[in-house]
Amino acid sequence: MARIVAGIGSSHVPSFGPAYDAKKFDEPDWKPLFDGYTPVKRWLHEVVKPDVAIFVYNDHGSDFSLDRVPTFAIGVRDEYEQADEGFGTRPLPPVKGDAELSWYLAEKLIHDGFDLTVCQEMKVDHGLMSPMPLLFAHDPGWSVRVVPVVVNVIQHPLPTALRCFRLGQSIAHAVREYPKEIKVAVIGTGGMSHQLHGERFGHLAQDFDHRWLEFIERDPEALCKLSHKEIMAAAGAESVELIMWLVMRGALIGSMRVQHRNYYAPMTTGMGLISLAPV
Amino acid sequence: MSSTDDRAADGRLTDWGIPGTYVFDHTRSRKGYELNKLAYSLTDSANREAFRKDEEGYMARYALSEAQKEAIRRRDWLALTKEHGGNIYYIYKLGAATGTGLYHMGAQMRGESYEQFLTTRGAKGAR
Numbered sequence: 001m002a003r004i005v006a007g008i009g010s011s012h013v014p015s016f017g018p019a020y021d022a023k024k025f026d027e028p029d030w031k032p033l034f035d036g037y038t039p040v041k042r043w044l045h046e047v048v049k050p051d052v053a054i055f056v057y058n059d060h061g062s063d064f065s066l067d068r069v070p071t072f073a074i075g076v077r078d079e080y081e082q083a084d085e086g087f088g089t090r091p092l093p094p095v096k097g098d099a100e101l102s103w104y105l106a107e108k109l110i111h112d113g114f115d116l117t118v119c120q121e122m123k124v125d126h127g128l129m130s131p132m133p134l135l136f137a138h139d140p141g142w143s144v145r146v147v148p149v150v151v152n153v154i155q156h157p158l159p160t161a162l163r164c165f166r167l168g169q170s171i172a173h174a175v176r177e178y179p180k181e182i183k184v185a186v187i188g189t190g191g192m193s194h195q196l197h198g199e200r201f202g203h204l205a206q207d208f209d210h211r212w213l214e215f216i217e218r219d220p221e222a223l224c225k226l227s228h229k230e231i232m233a234a235a236g237a238e239s240v241e242l243i244m245w246l247v248m249r250g251a252l253i254g255s256m257r258v259q260h261r262n263y264y265a266p267m268t269t270g271m272g273l274i275s276l277a278p279v
Numbered sequence: 280m281s282s283t284d285d286r287a288a289d290g291r292l293t294d295w296g297i298p299g300t301y302v303f304d305h306t307r308s309r310k311g312y313e314l315n316k317l318a319y320s321l322t323d324s325a326n327r328e329a330f331r332k333d334e335e336g337y338m339a340r341y342a343l344s345e346a347q348k349e350a351i352r353r354r355d356w357l358a359l360t361k362e363h364g365g366n367i368y369y370i371y372k373l374g375a376a377t378g379t380g381l382y383h384m385g386a387q388m389r390g391e392s393y394e395q396f397l398t399t400r401g402a403k404g405a406r
Contacts, residue, residue, distance in 0.1 A: 014381070015405065015406060019405070027404060028402075028404060029402040029403065029404025029405040030404065030405050032402075033405065060368040060371075061315070061318070061319055061322075061366065061368040061369040061371075061372065062322055062368075063322075065315075065316065065319045066308060066312060066315050066316070066319070066366075066369075067316075083322065084322050084323070084324065085322065085371075085372070085375070086321055086322060086327070086371065086372040086374075086375030086376060087375055088324065154303060154366060154368060155303055155304075155308050155366070156302060156303060156304040156305070157304075195300065196367045196368075196371075196381065196385065197300075197301060197360045197367035197370075197388065198299040198300050198301050198357070198360065198361060198388060199298070199299030199357070199388060199389055199390065200297070200298060200299030200300050201299075201384075201385035201386075201388045201389050202385055202389065202396070202399065202400075229295045229297075232295070232297060232300065232302075233295065233296070233297045237297070237300045237301075237302065238367075265401065266400065266401050266402030266403075266404075266405035267382070267400050267401075267402065267403070267405050267406060268381075268382070268385065268400070
């Protein structure tokens with residue numbers, strides 16, 4: 001039977017990409033970010049060794065357009081190319097998928113009441129690609145297969161925080177019943193505090209971010225009660241992406257411990273990271 | 280359907296009572312549909328080239344209002360997201376195609392110069 005072996009909450013920020021590709025690991029203003037990921041990447045690589053990462057993120061108008069906006073979608077491919085977000089793509093190999101697990105999850109989740117849009121064509125943008133190499137090795141190929149789960153956090157109405165949490169619970173039940181002996185990590189991405197439009201561009205809320213990092217571990221149900229408006233008012237309009245961390249948290253049923261935590265807010269986004277290990 | 284539009288006590292437009300914020304709801308998504316569609320098309324490098332070569336001709340492919348076209352000509356990122364239904368993630372592709380970085384767009388939306396904006400940030404090297 002498959003097992004969930006790790007839960008990760010991580011920001012996804014476009015600027016991670018060029019900084020990583022230019023290897024700015026030791027530049028003073030980037031070091032606190034990259035250093036934060038080092039122990040988590042090592043832990044995943046040396047201790048946890050997941051076969052698959054279920055990666056919960058949102059597309060940023062890079063592959064999905066506004067002609068149809070799925071509230072939840074799942075990729076069911078064996079390989080995912082990068083989306084071109086206006087600057088070309090990054091020098092990284094294509095992401096390996098797991099079509100068999102994806103289709104299995106689609107069926108289980110839909111029959112459990114989560115009506116995901118099933119995507120045989122899908123490209124992945126920085127929502128997935130910006131944290132991906134900070135967490136997993138990619139030379140010569142990626143060390144993990146990926147099941148991408150896409151959440152609409154851009155065009156209102158958005159799914160509620162509670163709905164995201166329950167999707168995570170449904171994912172956990174489905175994974176447990178998967179007949180193959182594989183190890184699965186669940187990664188919830190997005191946020192933390194940031195606003196990228198309007199006169200309030202650049203709004204940061206570091207206190208909110210720190211409270212979120214605490215509550216995601218010990219009281220996620222409290223976070224599930226937050227409305228979109230409450231999150232956006234406190235932490236910036238685009239911080240509402242944080243509801244995707246609750247998919248990850250919902251997938252970790254039972255007791256767990258925090259393996260590592262990091263937080264850094266150099267420019268316009270609170271860059272948070274938490275890794276949780278089931279015990 | 281309820282609207283997210285609201286009026287502050289002084290009559291200024293404010294969404295959900297959050298200042299300087301323009302919630303991307305049904306009203307904006309309908310208004311900005313063609314604008315965001317144009318911006319989305321710029322995820323294709325051939326389209327970016329066509330846009331750079333003949334901006335007016337490229338805009339004519341989409342059913343934009345004259346005000347939307349004018350806001351693109353003026354690179355008025357605030358108006359595009361506040362008045363014309365542009366979603367920032369789509370409009371960002373317009374920024375990319377016109378050589379305007381996100382922080383430059385943001386400084387303009389805040390009503391500041393790029394240099395002024397940078398003075399408000401903690402670690403400017405992490406750009």
